[in-house]
Amino acid sequence: MLATMMNALFLQATMESIGIPTQVQTVFCMSEVAKSYIHRRSVRHLKKGRVIIFAVGTGNPFFTTDTAVALRSSKINEEVVLKAKNVDGVHIDDPRRNPQARVLDTLTYQEVTSKDLSVMNMPSITLCKKNNILVVVFNLNKPSNIEKAIKGEMVGTLIWAT
Structure with a gap:
């Protein structure tokens, strides 16, 4: 924490x-x-x-920081969650094991759950889906990525309803 x-x-x-x-x-x-x-x-x-x-986080055991962000964002009717990671976005496979794994530009919540992609935990994804909150997953370590994500420029992977 x-x-x-x-x-x-x-x-x-x-x-x-x-x-x-x-x-x-x-x-x-x-x-x-x-x-x-x-x-x-x-x-x-x-x-x-x-x-x-x-x-x-929420201050409660068994809940991740992702769950806290999804919960708080849904309560204030937020539109976007920015998820900064140390990879370029959501990959089709683990990029540490498979260097050829490509980054997906967009995904639906359904694809995240059906393919069991480890973007966020399932309660977080479910909360974002239910409240129609976009999730942007991007690489924190690349210069200017935070600024691009904040400004709504395409960076990393966009997860959305359809």
């Missing part, structure tokens, strides 16, 4: 460096670096044009 907070702060700094106001929120008290997650506060920040970055 601490690593997700560090990633959230890195993402916040990157976004603010290109002029995008952000707010990092967490369920744990970390007042020096983030605000506590309060649903109404999140909605207020969104109305003011700020991006909300959810960090450190």
Whole structure:
């Protein structure tokens, strides 16, 4: 969970460096670096044009950080979840075992579940599908990928309903 907070702060700094106001929120008290997650506060920040970055999960055992992001995003009627990874997107096969595995540009939620692709856990994918939230999976380590993803440029893999 601490690593997700560090990633959230890195993402916040990157976004603010290109002029995008952000707010990092967490369920744990970390007042020096983030605000506590309060649903109404999140909605207020969104109305003011700020991006909300959810960090450190739900605070409950057995739920991943992906589940927390999908849950929070669905509660505030978010449209897109950005999933930064250390690979270029969703591959047809594990790129560490198969260097020829190609990156898929787009996928449907149905394809993710039927092919059992390990993008996010199934509860997270189900929440995103049910709430029609797009998921963009991209490589965090490539320069300018965060900026491209934020601006809605094609980067990595887009997962959507149809």
